[in-house]
Amino acid sequence: MTVLSEDQWRARQAAHRDRVAEWTRPHRERQHEHRKHPVLDFLFTYYSFRPARLERWQPEVGVVLAGGAEFLDRRGFTSTPDGVMLDPAAFTDKRRSTAEFVLGLLSATAARRPRLGCFGLHEWAMVYRTQPGDVRHSGWPLRLGHAGTDEVVDSMQVSCTHYDAFRFFTPPARPLNTLQPERADQVRLEQPGCLHANMDLFKWSYKLDPFVPAELVADCFELAVRVRELDMRASPYDLRDLGYEPVPIETPEGRADYVRRQREFADEAAVLRQRLIDTCRDLLRWADAGFGAEPHSPTGPAVQ
Template sequence: MPLTLLAPDDWRTLARAHEERSGRYALPFARRRERGQAHPVEDFLFTYYTLKPGQFMRWHPGAGVILQDAGERADWKFYRAATQQELEEAGLPPAEAATAAQAGTSVLVDTEKFAEDRASAIDFARIILGKTAAKPGFFGCFGLHEWAMAYKSVENNIRHDYLELRLGAEGTDRVVESHKIRCSHFDAFRFFMPQA
């Protein structure tokens, strides 16, 4: 994989821009959580995927990118100091590469460590993506998997009971009962109410 070298001003600009963009979603969620409030749509990213706001706001350069003057990241999970050879491959003259490698302040994502530690997750992703690509998708479900998750909400003490459904519980039940729910959003099935 070819290596890219990012100067401090360049990568810090990218990191700040990412933090500002992601902060528009993460910070309001964190403030609501502190107040004990919830938003049914905007909080989904952080509650469904159990993504922490700080993780979401942390910029990473991706594989094969060396960040100069980034010694504070050397101790981050899945980061390591760049070697002299890597710094030279990325374009630094040998003398500069030797000095930077010795200082240990030019860092990159440790893809080998990531692949080693996350092997089962990577294998799972390959399997599910392969199976997804091999089967035709069904795109005419009109979001009915969302309705199936709210089906029989009174009987099931639905977890979003603080929300008022526009149709009410009975109206929502009638929608589910009057349709054949066929959805390629397989992950949603685990949240279907038992009767759905």
């Protein structure tokens, strides 16, 4: 086991809070002023991890926090002779099932080659053949107008593999997709080039809260922010007033730019995906070892 002194873990805690405050503080300010943000709100509305939860720090399993009695006010922690640690008894059958699902999904995704030919058309398919005022971000204009947006969708192949993007397609857009994904197809279809699959690494990291270290959750969140920015820059919306220059996927140059960025994000996501895979495996081994509040043999397995 690893024991962190109070100075050590408080330094990590403060660094984590400062890091994520770059996004949580402006989000709270916008909420207070009733201002919507078509790019960044998604990270706190579609994803269900509240800003206060994102700011909350926790260590990896197998780490004991000396002087960490304040963590006992939170679920999932227990006392040991040396301090406070995550409690294997709180890793319930439901949590185990989640960890096993996440492990299976991410392992299957990691085993596939990235597909880089979607060009972000999912956002276009979400406004295809809608009426003005019916689009998701109605406060922002469409760069090409409604007719121009429809023409782009009609002229290109729509090939979305991600169910949680496909389910927001307009009814006329659904038959245009080369696949008709269902929730049950998720493990079979998700692939590492998909922007939404890479943003969802944030979701899978917090689904196991508090058993994933806060720094890994923040790494996944930070990637999701940057992927979301590309997602919306390549969308049909004109967001230049917010500082987002478009990636015009309706042009050959824009498509090439999108694919280049998509490939870069796939490479970054591969590293985080593997870290989450390793974390899930470690969690399952740790829970099976039954580490608890009582001292244990130093020869037993530990996660550091």
